[in-house]
Amino acid sequence: MKNQYILFEMASGYSLFHVKEVVSIEALLKESTIACADYGRFHSMVSLVSFAPFTTADMAIENISAVTKGEVTPFLANFLKQQIGSKKEKSEVGVADPALGQSIKADLGIACVFNDGMAEIARWIRYHIAKFIPELKDVDITQAQLGLAHAFSRTTVKMNVHRSDNMIIQAISLLDQMDKDINTFAMRVKEWYGWHFPELKKLVNDNCVFCRLCVAVKDKKNLASPEMLQTVTDICGDEDQAKDIQKTASISMGMDFTEPDFLNIEAFAKRVVTLTSFRKTLHGYLVDKMNVVAPNLAALMGEQIGGRLICQAGSLTNLAKYPASTVQILGAEKALFRALKTKGNTPKYGLIFHSSYIGRAPKEHKGRISRYLANKASIASRLDCFMDEPNRVFGEVLANQVEDRLKFFETGQEVPTNQEIMDKAMIAYKESLGAKPDKKRKREDGDGDDAKAARKAEKKAKKEKKAKAEAAEAAPTPAVEEKKKKKKKDKSKGESMEA
Structure with missing residues (x-):
């Protein structure tokens, strides 16, 4: 039977536990949780093998982030090698994440187990961890968990200030949604107010201007006053258009509304005007963000x-x-x-x-x-x-x-x-x-025609010198001398033979 271990990771470090009686523990878990709540009985079945603390906060966040991704850090690999390296063929390690177990098996060759029994045992190890490791007090464990939780959350949602493209994604999504909502609400205001003043929507095409007129005018009878004409002119930005609205209101075929009707239309039209104003602000925010990101x-x-x-x-x-x-x-x-x-x-x-x-x-x-x-x-x-x-x-x-x-x-x-x-x-x-140009580029730009001509002449002279040297090396003079020497030797040999 293989030795059963459990790898337990926490904010303070890694700990390895030896499970002495796997079958009895699983049976005990099925029977009752009261027995596991007793540290004496639980300790008789699960014992601490070793504890490897994290020395710094950066080390803790690095290891815990790797564990959540199912990766094995060098620190964890060394810890498991020291404890199970020589007996890994006869051992199994229970893990809380199957992805981490696969990485451990692939990198270290240690068999890993992930099941409900191991998860329950790990839950009770977490419950008794302060008693297993007396050096760690409950306050220290809580502070370490709190600090690691904040650091891990920051790294999870961390964004580069200069690359905050997530803000652009949210802004453009909200902008598209607001365009749909403003258009829908404005159409509702036009249809609603159209029962009272149906000719107005033909005279005013802009949705925001229409809603502002609904808020300012309310009852079309108010358009007869000079003060209201000036207000309409300010809203429309065109005096002729304001006069057309005033003239059309006097012969309008719309029905009369009660005061509660005007109050509801006014409240809804104000909401549309507010959304339109926020939409302009949001568009400016998007422009600024895009120019930065x-x-x-x-x-x-x-x-x-x-x-x-x-x-x-x-x-x-x-x-x-x-x-x-x-x-x-x-x-x-x-x-x-x-x-x-x-x-x-x-x-x-x-x-x-x-x-x-x-x-x-x-x-x-x-x-x-x-x-x-x-x-x-x-x-x-x-x-x-x-x-x-x-x-x-x-x-x-x-x-x-x-x-x-x-x-x-x-x-x-x-x-x-x-x-x-x-x-x-x-x-x-x-x-x-504001960067300075390269010295080489600056020197070339500052050179005159005479300097360029001198450089060209120098290059040409170097090429000619090199060509002459190559021609001298390739000259056949030594070969001719060798042939003459050979002829002399052959002639002397022939004379000696005749003698």
């Missing part, structure tokens, strides 16, 4: 489309990892899978269809410009994700490239190469950061 993508695609791309991808890092072909159809997954299922044509564009570049492109070139735009958007997202200090320099350059491509499709005008444009963009980026 993804300035190049915002300069190329716009804040809203760039934010939707990040939201659809899940994060800026995920968007940066996508190839341009995926960015091109991002947001058109339903059409893509339908095309794959029916073996039809796949979509040419997804969210980037709302870009002004594709709207301005001719019909026959929409697919080409969408592919080109997706390529530039992929580059912009990677620049924003992996640059230390991103700004709008590259995004504006990429936007100009798309503009040049549109002109090329329309007029056939040649565009500069990508290498030339990126070189200029890199120089502009360094200047925007």
